[in-house]
Amino acid sequence: MGYPRKLTRRFRAFDNFAISFTIINIISGIFSSFGFGMNAGGPSILVFGWIGVSVMVLFVGASMGEIASAYPTSGALYFSAGKLAKRHRGAWSWYTGWLNFVGQVGGTAATNFAAATFIQAFISMQWPSYQATAQHTVAITAVILLIQALANTYTVQLVAVLNRISVWWLLVGMVIIVLTLVLIPTHHQPASFVTHFANNTGFTSGLYGGMLGLLVTSWTFTGFDGSFHMSEETVQATVNAPRGIMRAIAYSAIAGLILMLALIYAIRDYAHEASATAPPVQILIDALGAGTAKLLLLIVIGAMLFCGLANMTSNTRQIFAFSRDGAMPGSRWWHSVSPRTRTPVKAVWLAAACPLVLVIPGWWSHTAFTAIVSVNVVGLFLAYGVPIFLRLRLNDFQPGPWNLGRYGKLVAGVAVAWIVISNVLFMLPQASPITPASFNYAPIALAVVLLIATVWWFATARRRFQGPVSYGSPDEVAAMDLI
Template identity: 40%
Template structure:
């Protein structure tokens, strides 16, 4: 009798893949990866000043509520699909299976947009950490840092995260668990500290209704939409739970629950954090024109003093550090899965799992290298950080939307539910998700300031256009001739145990899974 295997491993075999990664993550640790990457203490911190100028407190608070609702729709659509297809390939695998005869095309564009978004996400997180760390050092020493200093700090952070994901894989789950408590505990500490210590807290009318427009645009609606960038950039990265499913027990339940919990818990914690920051504003002009160069540093200093501000900033630094490490983890798993199916240059290297370290080492360092290249844009112009965050948002959300689109069009009547299902709400929620993704994709390539000059130009449109030309051009002139979508890697000797030579690969691997579970 063949040795029994875990239910999740059986399902993975049915989908065409053998177990290579170590399956040891629990439901909580799977959730903790996504929650760490969403990281409300990273995204909301990095772009708080941008949101203050593009709508002010009213847009910051109500924009967060609205974006969280839209993000939960997207997350729910993804979770339903993840429950049926729990693989590290995640989104691009889903597109392949849901698009029928068009599967290879949708898998290709989904995978590449997801990769672009993940590179941008890792870059945005670690670059935000480098900027905040530079501000903290400057606050305590008076050091006047320049752009190249920030880039060097950024490179150092990427190297540290690469080393962690190479040599300390066994501790990643513990780090992500610690990250959850740093985020939740940090929000509580910041909320209580500011509300108790701030001598002249902002009024409720200021926090919930005050509108600011320092963009130069006259359209209130347009400015409100620009102000959503802070919230929407923060609510990214929850697809990490899908990419970690091959390392998660009971993945068809734990993965989708991790996706939705990451959004739900982030909404509650993020709302508390934003309320704390905004009630802590005593003089809006001083905050917007802070000599520290960071409005949150100014709020902390005025609320709890220099020493208290330093302690609160250390919490933010820890949260962002954990976030960046988790982002490299998820990014490397996507690289591993995509190259496993031959979709990347150098696939024979990037799909390898180091036999001793149990990590896709090549994928880890590719993630760090490409993110480092994106960070070099900051040397060209200071607005590059906003472009990086926009790239992350656009790339990830296009990849979130494509499998959902395939689910409600090509597979509306043929989709086989997993344990987690939206039932009759699947179609309307899927439509809402796709419409919202189209809106933000257009929105985040538009200019954020008027009049538009070379100094304030939103260079996202250039990078996204170049990426689109590469992705679609490579498909048309090259990949469509050979890329057939996800490729099963069940061992030939395992397949030989299955009677019958005429079964297709899906039937074979299903038979393998059933045979071994018996």
């Protein structure tokens, strides 16, 4: 790929799968967005929307996996965009890299903020006198980011071990939650309840409300590019990285559907629980009692913390690679590697500081925080879509060992179509009446990001950044290997 090797290959096939599986994180995703789905379509959209969107995301993952096999680098999306573009390679790479960076920063911020929110919910259940506040949420988020940065700083091996643990935490935790919801409650909804439709979005169109409900699954299925970003630290990355992407999506789809069904059939009072501050937590309390609900809430919190850790790891590698090509301010700092731990330590702390900056407005306004992190999913999926779109236009694409053969362009076409549709949905109003508190700020946040990237590009970047840098021929690069 034209780079001297700085990072050690300590990630096995399972470790590579684990990072994407952990970032997708069905427990974190479903518990964070289940309440929105109850009001935007209800059980019918939560279940059948989950199935449909999962299939579409598999198309995205398959096309990304084919590209990952051809270009297994930490730069991942922005690197492959620069290589696949016929013209203006620097610009394609620049915009893809910044969309990916902003999306990942927003993902780390949103996941850890959600974890802090659920931690406060647990504390409030345990000690009723405790008053949950926005200021406490921000402070807890800062502590979480600090701990995750220390874990990423110490060694790649520790992160790999934690990601292995996280897979079993998710799977065993899901089994415990599902079995508890199936066996303990004395009342379950009838089988036909899965077809129940609810539209409490405020919009009169049930079709529109149901389409918004598809966002629950889209919110959950983000971050599977983590396997791509860890390519330079994965053995046999041309095969194991795409397999990690596909397995993470497929296993998450199956396990998530089971968890979704368990929560839906455990619902007692739909209207009461749908209007609760944390609907899935209220479902657990109503169905199982406060004591059991608290124990299950610990599983949910643990899943969110693992998700935030994996998000930061993936973001760090993207920062490292983007800086290696001189595309970030202070690039010389961010792509340096610690000789002791063999990790990009400075990039780790940048990956911790940026989410904290996004979280700070939550000290005063939850709406302001939501406006900033809403670009997470839009930024990531646009970053996913650019190299897939460029691969679709390229007639002489040279695939790697893992490829889709003659179906590559068809799969890429479906993937691009779904990315366009889902991003349009994410930028539409999601509640009515539209007020400053309910307004969807994703388009504004995305426009600000693109405006800054564009001004920066035409001001200075286009003269110094021409896309991924080559340090020499394969033989010359091999002689530069630092390990």
